[in-house]
Amino acid sequence: MGQTVIKVDQKTLDRIEKHYANNKTNKQPPHTVFVAKQNGCTITAYTSGKIMFQGATHAEEASHWDVNPETQKKQHTISSASKEVLSLDHIGSDEAGTGDYFGPITVGAVYATEKQQALLRELGVKDSKSMNDKTITSIVKDILKTDIVYSTVTLHNERYNQLKQKNWSQVRMKAWMHHHAIQHVINKLDSTKHSGIVIDQFCEPGVYYNKIKASNDTPHSNITFLTKAESQSTCVAAASMLARYRFVQEMDKLSKKVGFQLQKGASNKVDQQIKRLIQTKGEPFLDEIGKVHFGNTQKAKKMQS
DSSP states (O other): OOEEEEEOOHHHHHHHHHHTGGGBOSOOOTTEEEEEEETTEEEEEETTSEEEEEETTHHHHHTTOOOOHHHHHHHHHHHHTHHHHHTSSEEEEEEEOTTOSBSOEEEEEEEEOHHHHHHHHHTTOSOGGGSOHHHHHHHHHHHTTSOOEEEEEEEOHHHHHHHHHTTOOHHHHHHHHHHHHHHHHHHHHTTOOOSOEEEEOSSOHHHHHHHHHHTTOOOOSSEEEETTGGGTOHHHHHHHHHHHHHHHHHHHHHHHHHTSOOOOSSSHHHHHHHHHHHHHHOGGGHHHHBOTTSHHHHHHHHTTO
């Protein structure tokens, strides 16, 4: 079993523990702070500040956390300026589909002025976590009638699986998608200035910047990374809803392709559907509609015997 070990300070350890709070196990060996399991990876945090990631996705899961002191200092500086950015015209971005076996990853980016943000809130734009897809679709159709500047980027499953074979982590894919969705918005703005960029944080800032540079791109400047950003930025909230809307559209297309409604998420029901697809269309077909590196693929294959 592969593993990655990192060393962090107490502040970072507290943040990591909070991140995995809903995935903690009851098991807690001596000298540990917590043990959690997520995406096929076991995360064990020790009182010494060392954190061990074990499992098939150990490197990817560990890559969410950057332990460079300079990066941590930069993150503190960025966070202190976030309130000023949120009160002005800015660009926000968020993604959907990352935890779903079926369907692509989609990213949305939105630029809106203060007046446009007020209109978006009147239309019902807010933290979409409590909304169902039908409500999101209805609100997005109204958003698309406004004059806000937006862009969406979709990473279809075949390309996703090709990048995984090239050892791209999902974090790198998301960073690349956010970068290009934001760039598309900036291109559409032409000479219009924006006060900054807000990204719903899915990894440490240093990791994000390194992933962009690894793809031979230059990261945008003046980025604020915020956890639960869609509850703080109307632009991010709108971007989140657009990303979800595009994801649902793609899921509907894939469902028509296979002849039945594909299940969202990565539950046991998904395993059953994968089994059905392997039996009717063959295992290679999964490359076209799913993220085949998820543990669901192996679970479904075991169900065949």
